[in-house]
Amino acid sequence: MSKRRSMMSESFKYELAKDLGFYDTVKKDGWGAIRSKDAGNMVKRAIEIAQSQLPKK
Numbered sequence: 001m002s003k004r005r006s007m008m009s010e011s012f013k014y015e016l017a018k019d020l021g022f023y024d025t026v027k028k029d030g031w032g033a034i035r036s037k038d039a040g041n042m043v044k045r046a047i048e049i050a051q052s053q054l055p056k057k
Contacts, residue, residue, distance in 0.1 A: 008046060016042045 006013070013031075017023040022038045034042075 012046070013042070016045055020045065 008016075014023065014026070017026045017034075020038065020041055022034055025033050025038075
């Protein structure tokens with residue numbers, strides 16, 4: 001099985017987990033323990049942050 005490379009830094013992922021309220025789960029049981037919905041919300045929030053940092057036209 002190939003190892004996946006994350007596009008997000010570990011610190012950013014932990015920051016998002018804290019903001020979205022599932023940091024304790026990650027801290028206790030690891031990333032594999034989060035719900036699919038939480039993972040999706042994390043990606044959605046990361047996209048929102050990235051888009052807000054793009055230059056305005």
